Amino acid sequence: MKVGIFGAGWVGLVTGSCLADLGHDVVIRDVVPEKVAALREGKVPFHEEDVPELLERNRDRLSFTLDAGEVADGADFLFVCVDTPPTHSGDADLSRVWTVIDELPPLEERTVLVMKSTVPVGTGEKVRAGLDARGLGNVGYVSNPEFLAEGRAVADFMNPDRIVIGAYEAADGDAVEALYDGVDSTVVRCDVNSAEMIKLAANAFLMTRISFINEIANVCELTGADVTKVAEGVGLDHRLGPHFLRAGIGYGGSCFPKDSLALKQLASNSGYHFQLLSAVIEVNELQKRRVIAKLQKHLGRLRGKHVALLGLAFKPHTDDMREAPSIVLASRLLAEGAEVTVWDPVAKPNELLKGVTARESPLEAVRGADAAVIVTEWPELRELASPETLEAMSGTLIVDGRNLLDPDEVRAAGFAYEGVGRSSSPVTALPASEEEPAPTT
Numbered sequence: 001m002k003v004g005i006f007g008a009g010w011v012g013l014v015t016g017s018c019l020a021d022l023g024h025d026v027v028i029r030d031v032v033p034e035k036v037a038a039l040r041e042g043k044v045p046f047h048e049e050d051v052p053e054l055l056e057r058n059r060d061r062l063s064f065t066l067d068a069g070e071v072a073d074g075a076d077f078l079f080v081c082v083d084t085p086p087t088h089s090g091d092a093d094l095s096r097v098w099t100v101i102d103e104l105p106p107l108e109e110r111t112v113l114v115m116k117s118t119v120p121v122g123t124g125e126k127v128r129a130g131l132d133a134r135g136l137g138n139v140g141y142v143s144n145p146e147f148l149a150e151g152r153a154v155a156d157f158m159n160p161d162r163i164v165i166g167a168y169e170a171a172d173g174d175a176v177e178a179l180y181d182g183v184d185s186t187v188v189r190c191d192v193n194s195a196e197m198i199k200l201a202a203n204a205f206l207m208t209r210i211s212f213i214n215e216i217a218n219v220c221e222l223t224g225a226d227v228t229k230v231a232e233g234v235g236l237d238h239r240l241g242p243h244f245l246r247a248g249i250g251y252g253g254s255c256f257p258k259d260s261l262a263l264k265q266l267a268s269n270s271g272y273h274f275q276l277l278s279a280v281i282e283v284n285e286l287q288k289r290r291v292i293a294k295l296q297k298h299l300g301r302l303r304g305k306h307v308a309l310l311g312l313a314f315k316p317h318t319d320d321m322r323e324a325p326s327i328v329l330a331s332r333l334l335a336e337g338a339e340v341t342v343w344d345p346v347a348k349p350n351e352l353l354k355g356v357t358a359r360e361s362p363l364e365a366v367r368g369a370d371a372a373v374i375v376t377e378w379p380e381l382r383e384l385a386s387p388e389t390l391e392a393m394s395g396t397l398i399v400d401g402r403n404l405l406d407p408d409e410v411r412a413a414g415f416a417y418e419g420v421g422r423s424s425s426p427v428t429a430l431p432a433s434e435e436e437p438a439p440t441t
């Protein structure tokens with residue numbers, strides 16, 4: 001099949017390279033000339049495992065263009081993989097989707113427009129009407145949301161839990177289903193509105209689990225239970241399952257924060273106050289800030305204190321810092337007057353992290369630090385509680401925002417330990433310079 005893809009971002013490139021690997025001819029179009037030029041030279045603009053190899057392996061079946069006409073020419077399918085960022089109101093900004101529709105040239109043969117971008121429920125109906133208004137009645141419309149997690153997107157595409165296909169015309173849905181020949185998965189066929197809602201509901205449910213276990217963790221801290229054991233015991237109930245029960249400092253990334261706002265807004269615009277989702281979002285915001293209180297508990301006022309933030313990316317195995325807890329933490333620490341050093345193996349401080357100092361290794365980042373905070377559970381940090389770290393730091397506090405380390409081992413190595421939802425080390429005497437009580441965060 002000939003597949004055209006609008007958008008050479010993360011979703012477009014993963015989708016395009018995987019479809020090429022399944023044997024289809026793929027043309028990917030983007031509006032940014034530098035991006036298209038770099039991709040033609042085989043350079044991938046982000047860190048995502050397996051994508052560079054797939055692009056290289058399928059060079060003959062993949063091309064890149066700036067021209068909307070070229071991508072549509074003779075295409076059996078046109079995938080929409082453009083950004084739908086939140087607007088100031090929290091609604092999804094669909095302007096890039098509409099640009100794609102506006103740019104479609106007249107198409108002689110039947111073509112199916114496949115929506116991969118995450119869009120509010122009801123978008124398909126509007127796009128269908130927009131296509132008809134443009135005289136593009138021969139363009140079919142199918143909602144086929146992506147469920148790709150960063151860092152394992154190619155594996156998710158090739159071995160998905162399900163493929164969701166919502167179509168107006170059954171034949172268009174059949175055609176999209178056939179496009180995935182070679183991918184072994186359950187296919188859910190439904191109407192377009194339901195397909196759109198499946199994506200939003202799945203993400204909202206995953207976020208609900210995270211905020212739920214984070215609140216359980218907060219209660220564990222007050223009652224002396226250990227959330228890692230609680231999650232293990234809860235997750236073995238087959239009705240609940242073990243996934244997305246890792247307590248920590250909250251979710252971030254390009255999808256969850258934006259999609260939760262979009263669903264909340266969608267409900268609100270439709271006349272429904274989605275209370276549970278509002279709480280999920282609020283719990284997540286507060287969860288990031290609890291790290292500051294833990295630092296204050298041990299260090300007193302943070303003015304003039306040196307805190308090392310280890311990990312900038314919103315999760316390991318990606319360089320993506322969108323909505324990363326590191327950004328909130330760095331801003332709060334700088335606002336408190338702390339000195340902040342940071343380390344991440346792939347993500348580099350951006351304009352949102354002005355005022356921090358980047359270091360090349362965890363050891364360099366913690367040198368002279370009063371406290372080290374594990375923000376992202378990079379495997380490199382498993383060995384953090386070493387004699388070298390203890391010697392390099394000027395204090396002894398490790399705040400483990402991801403419960404990456406074993407508290408007993410960390411304490412045995414001479415550190416004070418604060419995890420999330422597990423017993424914390426007793427507070428030793430606060431620094432002598434302490435004059436005023438620490439403000440509450």
Ligand code: UDX
Nearest residue numbers: 146147148149150244245246248251252253255314315
């Ligand atoms: C997510 C969904 O998994 C994917 O299906 C959707 O298409 C896009 O959003 P992604 O954002 O790449 O993918 O990351 P994911 O691995 O799902 O993690 C999201 C966030 O939740 C991260 O910040 C992670 O640290 C956090 N998380 C995840 C937890 O705090 N606890 C958990 O148990 C799981």
